[in-house]
Amino acid sequence: MAQSIDTLVIVGVTGDLSSRLLLPALGQLLTREKKRKLRLIGVGTEDWDDAKLAQTLKASFETSSAKGAAVTDLIKHATYVRADVTDRDDVQRLVDGLTGTPAFYFALPPAITAQCCALFEQTGLPDGTVLALEKPFGTDEKSARALNEQLARLVPEERVFRVDHFLGKSTVLNLLGLRFANRVFEPLWNREHIEKIDIVYDEQLGLEGRARYYDTAGAMVDMIQSHLLQVLAVVTMEAPATLDHEDVRAATATALRATHVFGGDPVASSRRARYTAGKIGRRTLPAYKDESGVDPAHHTETLAELTVEVQNWRWSGVPLTMRSGKALAAKRSEIVITFRPVPEVPTGFGGDRPANVLRLSMGPDRMELNVNINGPGDPLVLDQAVFTAEFGEGELLAYGEVLSGLLDADPMLSIRGDAAEECWRIVDAVRAAWKDDAVPLQSYPAGSKGPATWTPLG
Numbered sequence: 001m002a003q004s005i006d007t008l009v010i011v012g013v014t015g016d017l018s019s020r021l022l023l024p025a026l027g028q029l030l031t032r033e034k035k036r037k038l039r040l041i042g043v044g045t046e047d048w049d050d051a052k053l054a055q056t057l058k059a060s061f062e063t064s065s066a067k068g069a070a071v072t073d074l075i076k077h078a079t080y081v082r083a084d085v086t087d088r089d090d091v092q093r094l095v096d097g098l099t100g101t102p103a104f105y106f107a108l109p110p111a112i113t114a115q116c117c118a119l120f121e122q123t124g125l126p127d128g129t130v131l132a133l134e135k136p137f138g139t140d141e142k143s144a145r146a147l148n149e150q151l152a153r154l155v156p157e158e159r160v161f162r163v164d165h166f167l168g169k170s171t172v173l174n175l176l177g178l179r180f181a182n183r184v185f186e187p188l189w190n191r192e193h194i195e196k197i198d199i200v201y202d203e204q205l206g207l208e209g210r211a212r213y214y215d216t217a218g219a220m221v222d223m224i225q226s227h228l229l230q231v232l233a234v235v236t237m238e239a240p241a242t243l244d245h246e247d248v249r250a251a252t253a254t255a256l257r258a259t260h261v262f263g264g265d266p267v268a269s270s271r272r273a274r275y276t277a278g279k280i281g282r283r284t285l286p287a288y289k290d291e292s293g294v295d296p297a298h299h300t301e302t303l304a305e306l307t308v309e310v311q312n313w314r315w316s317g318v319p320l321t322m323r324s325g326k327a328l329a330a331k332r333s334e335i336v337i338t339f340r341p342v343p344e345v346p347t348g349f350g351g352d353r354p355a356n357v358l359r360l361s362m363g364p365d366r367m368e369l370n371v372n373i374n375g376p377g378d379p380l381v382l383d384q385a386v387f388t389a390e391f392g393e394g395e396l397l398a399y400g401e402v403l404s405g406l407l408d409a410d411p412m413l414s415i416r417g418d419a420a421e422e423c424w425r426i427v428d429a430v431r432a433a434w435k436d437d438a439v440p441l442q443s444y445p446a447g448s449k450g451p452a453t454w455t456p457l458g
């Protein structure tokens with residue numbers, strides 16, 4: 001695909017996302033694509049200059065071992081613009097200084113992004129501009145819709161990138177090949193054969209100084225509303241005819257539109273908890289409520305679980321449970337597909353015959369399928385064998401995949417506007433029930449597996 005973006009404007013280049021995730025991924029991309037010509041403009045309110053930006057670029061690129069002509073060229077010509085993007089004159093100056101076709105990557109708090117977009121309505125934007133927005137995209141269904149309407153006044157939908165780096169993860173991309181390029185999985189990928197699906201993203205990380213954002217988001221918004229619902233959409237969607245963004249995004253949006261809280265009951269289908277003081281390995285964590293910047297009155301959950309149903313012929317009645325939390329005993333990131341038991345095993349077989357389970361791990365990126373076979377000793381006693389395959393990490397970091405699509409103006413890995421609204425619709429009812437305290441906020445010690453009363457998933 002022809003390159004169509006030649007100027008990348010990172011607004012918020014002085015921030016954490018930019019230096020820790022975006023720039024290393026950009027460096028990796030340019031190492032692979034030595035002929036890509038890209039100018040970088042970094043924007044922030046800090047008193048930086050071009051030399052300080054170059055220094056930051058070098059440090060970030062080192063973390064991904066980035067090198068080569070395109071990398072050197074980008075650093076050499078990168079410029080820093082000090083601007084407050086909520087100030088009309090600053091935004092006008094920024095837009096007037098642009099040449100070529102720009103992509104604005106807003107590595108900013110979402111409210112600032114919205115203010116900047118409102119100013120773009122006054123300043124105008126060059127033809128072909130791409131706008132890339134980080135999560136959270138709005139704060140609920142209503143605000144997401146309003147933001148979509150605002151963006152639609154600026155650029156066409158295909159030029160809005162609602163970034164979700166989980167869509168760039170190797171295992172999530174591999175799901176497309178696994179499901180739609182094999183005869184053996186897709187015919188079984190439905191309610192007749194699948195009993196339940198669990199999507200788990202447990203982290204050992206605690207708050208990591210992110211109270212300003214996390215304390216108003218919590219695990220439900222931080223992980224389930226965005227990343228895990230996107231993964232769920234890829235797991236449950238119908239086969240797209242092509243991998244073009246029109247087909248893939250139509251398929252994921254259709255799956256999300258059919259997704260509803262299980263049994264229509266947000267109370268019975270959700271759980272929440274918050275960590276108390278504890279130890280993870282050698283690290284001692286204070287209770288979440290005592291972390292710096294946290295307001296205990298927010299009752300923010302650090303572990304959330306939600307069961308939904310995709311209400312269509314393929315999935316009706318199958319519980320799909322998403323869970324994610326922080327400060328847990330072990331990192332666990334997997335999609336677990338549990339098949340229904342076989343209808344009958346011939347009398348005469350001994351041994352266990354557990355259900356077939358397909359595990360797709362999102363780090364390390366690999367799959368495991370357990371099957372029951374005749375045992376190695378007595379052939380009439382069943383045993384279990386495991387087929388494994390490594391997906392590999394992928395050539396690019398997840399953010400590299402996202403940036404690659406963005407610079408080529410291919411929104412396949414970006415969330416379409418209506419899908420973003422659907423994700424809020426699914427969780428808004430649950431958040432309302434939580435706000436009314438209809439679901440108790442339970443607790444678990446940091447470093448544990450979560451509240452002891454919760455049934456383990458997968």
Ligand SMILES: NC(=O)C1=CN([C@@H]2O[C@H](COP(=O)(O)OP(=O)(O)OC[C@H]3O[C@@H](n4cnc5c(N)ncnc54)[C@H](OP(=O)(O)O)[C@@H]3O)[C@@H](O)[C@H]2O)C=CC1
Pocket residue numbers: 011012013014015016017018043044045046083084085086106107108109110112134135136213
């Ligand atoms: N950090 C992470 O791991 C992840 C972050 N995100 C999302 O990325 C976004 C940014 O997060 P993060 O980098 O952590 O936040 P930081 O607080 O570290 O950085 C925010 C950036 O925004 C800039 N900024 C704030 N106000 C203005 C303004 N008025 N004009 C110009 N620049 C401004 C700051 O510039 P300056 O300091 O110069 O004022 C800074 O560079 C958020 O939406 C977050 O949800 C998503 C996934 C992961």
Ligand SMILES: O=C1O[C@H](COP(=O)(O)O)[C@@H](O)[C@H](O)[C@H]1O
Pocket residue numbers: 203205222
């Ligand atoms: O967006 C986010 O994702 C990370 C988890 O993603 P990973 O790819 O870094 O494992 C999560 O820790 C963070 O809270 C959330 O904002």
